[in-house]
Amino acid sequence: HYLWNTTLMALLIAALQIAVALPAAYCLAKLQFRFRTAAFLLVVATLAVPAQVRFVPVFALLAEVGLVNTMSALVLPFGVSAFGTFLLRQALLAVPDALIEAARLDGASEIAIVYRLLPPLLLPALTAFFLFSFTYHWNDYFWPLVMTTDDQVRTLPLGIALLREQGTGVRWHIVMAGNVLLSLPALAVFALAQRHLLRAVTTKAR
Numbered sequence: 031h032y033l034w035n036t037t038l039m040a041l042l043i044a045a046l047q048i049a050v051a052l053p054a055a056y057c058l059a060k061l062q063f064r065f066r067t068a069a070f071l072l073v074v075a076t077l078a079v080p081a082q083v084r085f086v087p088v089f090a091l092l093a094e095v096g097l098v099n100t101m102s103a104l105v106l107p108f109g110v111s112a113f114g115t116f117l118l119r120q121a122l123l124a125v126p127d128a129l130i131e132a133a134r135l136d137g138a139s140e141i142a143i144v145y146r147l148l149p150p151l152l153l154p155a156l157t158a159f160f161l162f163s164f165t166y167h168w169n170d171y172f173w174p175l176v177m178t179t180d181d182q183v184r185t186l187p188l189g190i191a192l193l194r195e196q197g198t199g200v201r202w203h204i205v206m207a208g209n210v211l212l213s214l215p216a217l218a219v220f221a222l223a224q225r226h227l228l229r230a231v232t233t234k235a236r
Contacts, residue, residue, distance in 0.1 A: 031181065032189035036168060037215065039104045039185060044163040047111040048156060053144050055118035060130060070119070076112045081172070089176060103177045104185075108167065114159050121155035122148070157223045165216050186212050 057063075058070045088107050089098075097103040125148070133147050149156060171187040178184045190208040193201070 032184055032186040033211065033215075035101075035183050036186040039101065039174075039183075040164045040168045042101075042105045043108045043167045044160050046105065046109040047114045047163050048160065050110050051114035051118050051159070052148065052152075054115045055122050056140075056144050056148065058115070059119045059122035060125075060127065073112050073115050077116070085173070085176060092177070098177060099179045099182060101183050104174060104183060107173070111159075111163065114163065117159050118152060118155055121152050125151055161220060161223055164219055168216050169212070 092103045133143050174185040193205050193208055
């Protein structure tokens with residue numbers, strides 16, 4: 031049950047972050063508007079704000095609307111990623127403007143350009159960001175600890191911590207087995223995506 035909760039949470043967060051970061055990065059890289067540079071600097075500045083600073087108001091807001099101990103509380107606070115926006119924006123700067131103009135001349139809407147034309151072109155960057163997001167939230171202990179109160183939506187890192195039984199001592203063989211289970215999915219995702227990562231590194235080297 032913990033494994034399913036963790037998998038669902040990590041995948042939903044990664045998918046939501048990519049869905050939001052793509053149009054945001056597209057606007058910052060390819061559209062011309064006033065204060066574009068200021069907007070980009072503001073996005074980058076948010077990377078300097080640690081999660082521990084904002085978790086109290088976020089928790090209070092989610093408690094006010096009754097979302098504590100729900101999957102929504104684990105996913106929604108991380109739906110927007112400044113790092114993802116920055117990474118995809120930098121990757122989009124290498125995409126020729128002529129390619130986007132050709133798509134517009136063919137009748138493609140801005141939504142079609144963002145979600146149909148760009149993903150194949152940005153596949154290495156999207157893969158790298160997906161790995162970063164999935165691995166980070168797969169291993170996250172702090173936020174699920176704050177937002178969950180029972181086994182309904184608890185994640186695997188919390189479940190492994192609960193293996194340390196009080197009074198009888200720590201049964202390390204069980205704890206280590208749990209840690210192996212925690213590590214395997216992240217390693218499997220990396221193994222599946224390493225081809226795209228190597229392609230990105232090779233492209234940058236050239």
